[in-house]
Amino acid sequence: MRSFKVISTSVLALTMAFTGTIVSAADASPDIPVHFANGVKNDLSPQELKSLTKNLPPTATNVTIMESTSRVDKKVSSKIAPSGNACEPGYSYTDTTKTGSYVFKLAEAGSRYINRTGSNITFTSTIGTAKTISGEGSAKGEFDWKVIEAEVGFKISGSYTWTTSEGISVTVRPQYQGWIDYGTSNDYWSGYYTYVRSDCTEGSSFFLKVNGPRYKATVAHETRVY
Amino acid sequence: MKHVLHKLVFLLAVFLVVLQGCYEPGNEVAPVTPNATVAPIQSVIPSPEGTTLKELVIKDGSAGHNILDTALEQVEWKLTNGEDVRPSKADLLLHTEIGSQGIVALKIPKSGQTQYNVVALAKTDSKWTITSVLDIPVFNLQKNKQGLALPFDQFEIGKQKIADSDIWAFASDTKLVLIGLYPAKIFTTPEGAENIAVNNHNAWLTTTTEGVPAIYYIENEKLVGITGNLSEVELKKLAMSLPSANAASFPAVNP
Numbered sequence: 411m412r413s414f415k416v417i418s419t420s421v422l423a424l425t426m427a428f429t430g431t432i433v434s435a436a437d438a439s440p441d442i443p444v445h446f447a448n449g450v451k452n453d454l455s456p457q458e459l460k461s462l463t464k465n466l467p468p469t470a471t472n473v474t475i476m477e478s479t480s481r482v483d484k485k486v487s488s489k490i491a492p493s494g495n496a497c498e499p500g501y502s503y504t505d506t507t508k509t510g511s512y513v514f515k516l517a518e519a520g521s522r523y524i525n526r527t528g529s530n531i532t533f534t535s536t537i538g539t540a541k542t543i544s545g546e547g548s549a550k551g552e553f554d555w556k557v558i559e560a561e562v563g564f565k566i567s568g569s570y571t572w573t574t575s576e577g578i579s580v581t582v583r584p585q586y587q588g589w590i591d592y593g594t595s596n597d598y599w600s601g602y603y604t605y606v607r608s609d610c611t612e613g614s615s616f617f618l619k620v621n622g623p624r625y626k627a628t629v630a631h632e633t634r635v636y
Numbered sequence: 637m638k639h640v641l642h643k644l645v646f647l648l649a650v651f652l653v654v655l656q657g658c659y660e661p662g663n664e665v666a667p668v669t670p671n672a673t674v675a676p677i678q679s680v681i682p683s684p685e686g687t688t689l690k691e692l693v694i695k696d697g698s699a700g701h702n703i704l705d706t707a708l709e710q711v712e713w714k715l716t717n718g719e720d721v722r723p724s725k726a727d728l729l730l731h732t733e734i735g736s737q738g739i740v741a742l743k744i745p746k747s748g749q750t751q752y753n754v755v756a757l758a759k760t761d762s763k764w765t766i767t768s769v770l771d772i773p774v775f776n777l778q779k780n781k782q783g784l785a786l787p788f789d790q791f792e793i794g795k796q797k798i799a800d801s802d803i804w805a806f807a808s809d810t811k812l813v814l815i816g817l818y819p820a821k822i823f824t825t826p827e828g829a830e831n832i833a834v835n836n837h838n839a840w841l842t843t844t845t846e847g848v849p850a851i852y853y854i855e856n857e858k859l860v861g862i863t864g865n866l867s868e869v870e871l872k873k874l875a876m877s878l879p880s881a882n883a884a885s886f887p888a889v890n891p
Binding site: 521522523524525526527528529531532533534579587 | 688689690691692693694695696710765766767768769770771794795796797
C-alpha cells in the first residue's frame with residue numbers, strides 16, 4: 411500500500427510538473443502593445459486587438475499600425491422591401507465565415523541589428539526592396555471584388571506597398587538583436603460567390619476564399635544573442 | 637512495484653545508450669570509388685549584385701577617445717552572401733562633432749546596392765559611445781525635392797531623432813547630405829571656420845578631415861548644421877534654400 415502511495419504521488423507530481431510547463435508556455439506571452447501611428451484611429455474592440463497579436467511569434471515585442479483600409483458599406487440584403495419575395499438580381503458573397511481576423515502577413519523582414527555594447531542602441535530599420543501585399547482570392551473563376559467588399563465591409567482588394575523610406579525605429583538592449591517585420595494585418599473569409607435571382611432563389615455558385623489587408627503594419631522583434 | 641520501476645528505468649537507459657550509438661558519426665561506411673578524381677577547388681569571389689546587408693553589429697570597443705576610431709572599431713557588417721565586412725577609412729564619408737553629439741557616416745562596401753549607415757554618437761566623460769544608427773539602403777528613389785536645392789534628382793530619405801536633435805539624411809548613389817536641427821546651446825564655433833552669410837544669418841563654413849564642407853548657423857535658439865560630400869558651391873546653394881528653423885515642415889520648403 412505504502413509503495414503504491416509513493417509511486418502514485420511521484421506520477422502525480424511528474425504529471426503536474428509536465429502539464430504545468432505546457433500551460434505556462436501557452437499563457438506566458440504578456441499582451442504585446444499595439445501602437446497606432448500617423449493618425450490612424452484605434453477603434454478595435456479588446457477582442458480584435460487580441461487577434462492582432464495572438465498569432466505573433468514569441469520574439470515579437472510590439473506592433474505599429476501605419477495605415478488603415480477604408481471601410482465599405484455592408485450590403486444588408488438583396489431583398490427589395492417591402493416584399494420579401496423579390497430580390498435585386500446579381501452576385502452576392504453568401505454563407506460566409508470569417509476565418510481569420512487581423513492576422514499579420516509578412517511582406518519583408520528588415521536587417522538584423524545586433525547590440526553587443528553595454529547600453530541601448532536605437533536602429534532605424536529600412537528594407538531593401540518594395541513589396542506589395544494585396545487582397546487575394548482563391549478561386550479560378552472570375553469574381554467582382556465589390557461584391558466581396560459589400561459582405562466583408564472593407565476594401566479587401568486594396569493593397570499596400572512598403573518602400574525603403576518608411577523607416578521605423580527599434581531600440582535594442584545590450585546583448586540583444588532586433589529587427590522589424592513589414593507587412594499587413596489581414597482578414598480571411600470563406601464563402602460562396604452566388605448568383606441571386608430576382609425571385610430570391612440562388613443560381614450558380616462557387617466556393618471562394620479571400621483575404622486582404624485591414625492595416626499596413628510593422629512588428630518589432632527582439633531576441634537574445636549569445 | 638519498486639522492482640518494476642527499476643526495470644523500466646534500466647530499459648530506458650539501455651535504450652538511450654543504443655540510440656546514441658546509432659547516431660555516432662562515422663558509423664556509416666563511405667563507398668570507395670577507385671581512381672576518383674577530385675575537382676580542383678576554385679576560389680570564387682562572390683558577385684556583389686543582389687548582395688545586401690543581412691546584419692549590422694555594434695560591438696564594444698576601447699577607442700572611445702576618438703570619434704572616428706570608435707565608429708570604425710565598433711561597427712561590423714554581415715552581408716547576405718555570408719561575408720563579414722569591417723569598415724575602413726575608405727568607407728568613411730563624413731563626420732560631425734557638435735558639443736557632445738557626433739555623427740559618422742559610412743558607406744557599406746561590397747554591397748550590391750548603395751547603402752549608408754549614419755552612426756550617431758554621444759560623448760560622456762571624454763568617451764564616445766554609439767547611441768543610434770540610421771540604416772539607408774538607396775533603392776526606392778524619390779524625386780520630390782520639396783523646394784530644397786539638393787544636388788541630385790533622385791534620392792532616398794531617412795530621419796533619426798537623436799536626444800533633442802533631428803537629423804535628416806538625403807542619399808543618392810554617390811552623394812550623402814545630412815541636415816541637422818540641434819539646440820543652439822551645444823554649439824561652439826569650429827576652429828578655423830570661415831564666416832559667411834546664409835539668408836541674412838551669420839554662418840560658419842568649415843571643412844572636415846575628409847575634405848567635406850559643413851555649414852552652421854543659429855536661428856531662434858536652434859542650430860542648423862548641414863554637411864555632405866558635395867562641393868562648397870553645392871552646399872552653400874542648399875543652405876540658401878532652407879526654410880526657417882522654426883518651420884513645421886523643416887527642412888522641406890514646400891511639403
